[in-house]
Amino acid sequence: MKRLFPIFSVITAVLLAYALYQALVVAPTDALQGDVYRIIYYHVPSAWTAFLLFFINFIASIQYLASAKESTQKAAKWVVIVIGVVGVIACFLPQVQHLLPTGMRPSAVATTVLAIPAFYFFVGKFFPGQRLDVLAVTSAEVGVVFCTIVLVTGPIWARPVWGIWWAPGDIRLTSTLVLWLIYVSYLVLRRFSNSAQTQMLAAALAVFGALDVPLVYFSIWFFRTQHPQPVIGGGGSMDPRMLHVLVISWMAFLCFAFLVCWSRFRLELLHREVEEAHAMKSLVGAGAAAKASVPLNRRPQ
Amino acid sequence: MSLWSVTFATLRKDIRLEWRSKDALNSMLFFSLLVVVIFVFSFDPLAEESRHIVGGLVWIGFLFASMMALNQTWARELRNQVLDAYRVSPAPANALFLAKALGNFIFVSVLEALMTPLFVIFYNLRVLGPAWQLIPVAVLGTWALVVNGTFFAAMSLRTRSREIMLPLLLFPISIPAVIAMVAATTAILTGEDSAHFYIVLLLTYDVVFTTACLALFETILHAE
Numbered sequence: 001m002k003r004l005f006p007i008f009s010v011i012t013a014v015l016l017a018y019a020l021y022q023a024l025v026v027a028p029t030d031a032l033q034g035d036v037y038r039i040i041y042y043h044v045p046s047a048w049t050a051f052l053l054f055f056i057n058f059i060a061s062i063q064y065l066a067s068a069k070e071s072t073q074k075a076a077k078w079v080v081i082v083i084g085v086v087g088v089i090a091c092f093l094p095q096v097q098h099l100l101p102t103g104m105r106p107s108a109v110a111t112t113v114l115a116i117p118a119f120y121f122f123v124g125k126f127f128p129g130q131r132l133d134v135l136a137v138t139s140a141e142v143g144v145v146f147c148t149i150v151l152v153t154g155p156i157w158a159r160p161v162w163g164i165w166w167a168p169g170d171i172r173l174t175s176t177l178v179l180w181l182i183y184v185s186y187l188v189l190r191r192f193s194n195s196a197q198t199q200m201l202a203a204a205l206a207v208f209g210a211l212d213v214p215l216v217y218f219s220i221w222f223f224r225t226q227h228p229q230p231v232i233g234g235g236g237s238m239d240p241r242m243l244h245v246l247v248i249s250w251m252a253f254l255c256f257a258f259l260v261c262w263s264r265f266r267l268e269l270l271h272r273e274v275e276e277a278h279a280m281k282s283l284v285g286a287g288a289a290a291k292a293s294v295p296l297n298r299r300p301q
Numbered sequence: 302m303s304l305w306s307v308t309f310a311t312l313r314k315d316i317r318l319e320w321r322s323k324d325a326l327n328s329m330l331f332f333s334l335l336v337v338v339i340f341v342f343s344f345d346p347l348a349e350e351s352r353h354i355v356g357g358l359v360w361i362g363f364l365f366a367s368m369m370a371l372n373q374t375w376a377r378e379l380r381n382q383v384l385d386a387y388r389v390s391p392a393p394a395n396a397l398f399l400a401k402a403l404g405n406f407i408f409v410s411v412l413e414a415l416m417t418p419l420f421v422i423f424y425n426l427r428v429l430g431p432a433w434q435l436i437p438v439a440v441l442g443t444w445a446l447v448v449n450g451t452f453f454a455a456m457s458l459r460t461r462s463r464e465i466m467l468p469l470l471l472f473p474i475s476i477p478a479v480i481a482m483v484a485a486t487t488a489i490l491t492g493e494d495s496a497h498f499y500i501v502l503l504l505t506y507d508v509v510f511t512t513a514c515l516a517l518f519e520t521i522l523h524a525e
Contacts, residue, residue, distance in 0.1 A: 065520065188470075
């Protein structure tokens with residue numbers, strides 16, 4: 001695994017450079033906005049990556065909370081399966097179909113819904129025990145970085161195009177900002193809490209944050225329908241060449257995010273091993289610590 | 302011991318303690334009085350303008366003032382290891398949570414009942430919309446603040462500098478509730494829009510987060 005890391009870094013660097021070349025040179029200039037629109041190739045992929053990471057954080061937190069007890073673990077598993085099955089069936093019912101925004105195909109929504117149980121079991125299988133919490137902290141930290149990029153590049157684009165830095169009533173801007181605030185408070189909690197219960201508290205906060213996001217969305221949705229704002233052209237179609245570059249950019253950003261997460265994950269594991277070794281040392285004295293220093297504790301707890 | 306008997310025993314104890322000391326209530330009252338006075342000096346609005354801004358001012362004042370009651374909620378139980386005694390007792394954890402949340406709800410409601418007339422006097426308010434709707438908004442909004450506040454206060458017990466942690470955790474999660482409270486109050490005061498959507502949103506917020514708090518409180522209390 002460790003040998004893969006430099007190889008993957010090189011691939012990511014090449015991909016990022018290629019995406020930059022595509023975005024600045026190959027992609028056609030926008031008819032209305034001119035060259036300023038090119039920031040979209042950084043803005044949108046960062047946003048998608050950030051949301052994906054926050055989603056992973058949510059899944060890992062749920063898994064961590066559920067893994068505390070055998071019974072909750074079993075219950076959570078069934079709830080997730082039911083969500084998957086009901087969600088997929090619901091997408092094809094005519095009553096639900098006309099609730100979907102126009103242009104969104106039910107099969108696409110069903111695939112997205114299926115991602116929830118798929119992610120849930122994937123995360124539970126490959127990140128047992130304490131590693132779930134390491135995954136949660138890693139994805140939250142990297143997610144906040146990408147979300148910050150979104151919040152910084154947005155106003156840079158908005159100033160020349162809309163004429164304002166920030167549209168306070170806009171649904172996407174505000175919900176992204178609130179999401180960022182929630183995850184920053186999550187990281188603050190982790191920083192300020194120094195007890196053994198930090199992981200449990202943080203997981204509970206992550207669940208609260210995830211419950212909050214749809215409510216934020218609806219609270220502003222109504223606000224906005226009352227006071228329409230000049231915002232992103234929602235259903236507008238995109239030149240296929242632009243979409244192509246956008247997808248390449250997203251791939252590059254995903255690789256980059258994966259790389260950063262990977263090294264952060266390893267760092268956090270090492271950090272915990274060092275902490276455990278220190279605790280061990282002070283517990284049983286120097287002699288026993290020397291014995292425990294080689295294998296350390298890589299097992300799930 | 303049933304859930305409700307423990308809840309009411311704890312609630313009665315908290316109210317009696319507060320009645321005798323009046324620590325939280327007095328500090329909240331004086332704090333929100335200061336907020337009202339400072340806002341009056343800094344804005345000095347006409348009656349017409351004040352209808353548009355006073356919804357925000359009222360709720361900001363109550364939000365900040367309720368921090369005092371919320372911070373005190375659990376601090377009292379830390380003395381003499383009362384909270385540890387709760388943990389080992391067979392009493393249901395949710396009873397403790399419900400009692401604390403109901404207690405805070407009563408304290409903050411008393412504060413609101415006493416402070417609202419002052420806002421009316423200082424800002425020359427006259428409600429143009431259906432005034433009775435302010436009651437559900439106040440009840441649901443207060444519960445929205447208090448239920449999460451009680452939960453996060455229990456959470457921040459385990460952190461360094463817990464008094465600072467509470468607002469940092471609570472405010473981001475409370476944003477949709479605050480938006481709904483302020484928008485509903487403004488809609489009722491100005492009589493321009495209907496507040497129904499926001500009342501339903503507040504109700505949804507309350508139901509979702511009360512369920513989440515009750516489901517997770519035991520984990521938080523026993524987290525080791």
